[in-house]
Amino acid sequence: MKNYLPSLLLLLVSAVGVRAQDKIADAVAGDGKLSTLRSILTSNPALVQLLDDRSYGQRTFLAPSDTAFAKYFANTNNTSAGSNPSQTQMEAMLSYHIMNGSFPASNLTSPGGVAAATFLQDSQYTNLGSGAAGNMVFASRYGNSGEAGAAGKLEVFGGVGDSAPIVRTDIKFGNGFVHVVDDLLSLPQTCTSSMGRLSLTSLLQALDRASLAQKLDTTPGVTCFAPTQEAFTALGNPEGKLSQGELSDALMLHTLGKAAYSPDLKPGTWYPTLANGQNIKVLREGGSLYVTGDGGGKAKVVRGNVIVKNGVMHVIDQVCLLFFFCSGFFVEDGGG
Ligand SMILES: *[C@@H]1O[C@H](CO)[C@@H](O)[C@H](O)[C@H]1NC(C)=O
Ligand SMILES: *[C@@H]1O[C@H](CO)[C@@H](O)[C@H](O)[C@H]1NC(C)=O
Numbered sequence: 260m261k262n263y264l265p266s267l268l269l270l271l272v273s274a275v276g277v278r279a280q281d282k283i284a285d286a287v288a289g290d291g292k293l294s295t296l297r298s299i300l301t302s303n304p305a306l307v308q309l310l311d312d313r314s315y316g317q318r319t320f321l322a323p324s325d326t327a328f329a330k331y332f333a334n335t336n337n338t339s340a341g342s343n344p345s346q347t348q349m350e351a352m353l354s355y356h357i358m359n360g361s362f363p364a365s366n367l368t369s370p371g372g373v374a375a376a377t378f379l380q381d382s383q384y385t386n387l388g389s390g391a392a393g394n395m396v397f398a399s400r401y402g403n404s405g406e407a408g409a410a411g412k413l414e415v416f417g418g419v420g421d422s423a424p425i426v427r428t429d430i431k432f433g434n435g436f437v438h439v440v441d442d443l444l445s446l447p448q449t450c451t452s453s454m455g456r457l458s459l460t461s462l463l464q465a466l467d468r469a470s471l472a473q474k475l476d477t478t479p480g481v482t483c484f485a486p487t488q489e490a491f492t493a494l495g496n497p498e499g500k501l502s503q504g505e506l507s508d509a510l511m512l513h514t515l516g517k518a519a520y521s522p523d524l525k526p527g528t529w530y531p532t533l534a535n536g537q538n539i540k541v542l543r544e545g546g547s548l549y550v551t552g553d554g555g556g557k558a559k560v561v562r563g564n565v566i567v568k569n570g571v572m573h574v575i576d577q578v579c580l581l582f583f584f585c586s587g588f589f590v591e592d593g594g595g
């Protein structure tokens with residue numbers, strides 16, 4: 260009997276402890292800054308079900324604060340369409356705030372950051388190919404590529420390069436953890452609309468001229484290294500000068516045939532691109548992530564982990580990953 264007593268007590272204590280905030284509604288009841296969320300949950304039983312259902316594993320809810328909703332509504336209610344989010348849009352949006360798994364703050368704050376799947380499965384926002392379920396988010400205290408030298412605020416990165424700061428952590432509920440965010444995550448968009456939102460105009464023109472925009476937007480599971488507008492300008496806007504074939508090769512060299520979030524990119528490793536037989540290598544140096552091609556040129560990731568519908572985009576500061584024809588085209592004596 261003596262042997263069973265401690266574990267029996269532990270069982271009772273934990274049973275009581277869990278029951279207190281078992282349901283999501285109870286877990287968010289105690290925070291004075293979550294009243295908008297509470298009323299949204301009341302009218303969205305499907306979302307409550309997604310959080311409270313006990314028949315599958317742990318999850319982590321990024322709960323938007325009243326501040327987050329106020330900022331969101333201030334923008335969206337005033338669109339030219341003038342419409343508030345529908346129940347379906349609200350469900351899609353909040354399912355993107357539910358990470359699939361248990362991610363206490365101690366986990367999310369680890370160096371390099373964490374890429375995690377969410378419950379956003381709506382095919383309007385998610386096309387990662389077979390085997391994958393919900394689209395992803397990236398959480399980090401070390402900036403959008405997880406590489407900053409010093410720890411800053413903990414943020415979650417979603418669609419179109421937007422991020423949401425986590426302002427309160429580790430509220431427990433029956434199925435995992437709740438962290439409060441002060442912005443809503445933007446839903447992932449296609450590669451090309453994300454590029455538009457980030458003003459990557461020359462890149463869009465290049466994709467258009469090479470007739471690759473459609474392919475890039477619809478292939479399930481891609482990583483796109485997207486050069487900035489400044490990178491194209493610095494090279495004299497090659498998007499208007501190269502032939503369609505050359506542009507196509509150049510763009511394919513900037514694209515991997517699977518989604519690789521920054522934690523998946525291992526330094527010193529070569530990754531096959533969609534350009535035939537050509538690989539690019541990832542480097543980490545001085546608080547930044549770089550990609551380099553066979554020619555040795557080096558592009559720095561200036562905005563990592565922009566989540567897109569069919570994968571991820573990392574914005575880089577150079578057009579040329581020094582593929583052979585690029586140096587051949589721009590340097591008089593030819594590069595190979
Ligand atoms: C925007 O729409 C939401 C949802 O219908 C509503 O709750 C909110 O009060 C509106 N906000 C503004 C500023 O109009
Ligand atoms: C964070 O959680 C994931 C998924 O549970 C796990 O694979 C990973 O090892 C954890 N990392 C840390 C630093 O705890």
Ligand SMILES: *[C@@H]1O[C@H](CO)[C@@H](O)[C@H](O)[C@H]1NC(C)=O
Binds near residue numbers: 316359376377380393
């Ligand atoms: C959540 O993760 C589990 C375990 O990896 C997986 O079986 C399930 O399909 C995932 N669900 C979603 C909605 O991603």
Ligand SMILES: CC(=O)N[C@H]1CO[C@H](CO)[C@@H](O)[C@@H]1O
Binds near residue numbers: 336337338
């Ligand atoms: C459609 C809509 O919500 N319009 C509002 C936009 O913002 C102005 C100023 O705050 C309001 O007066 C409008 O009603």
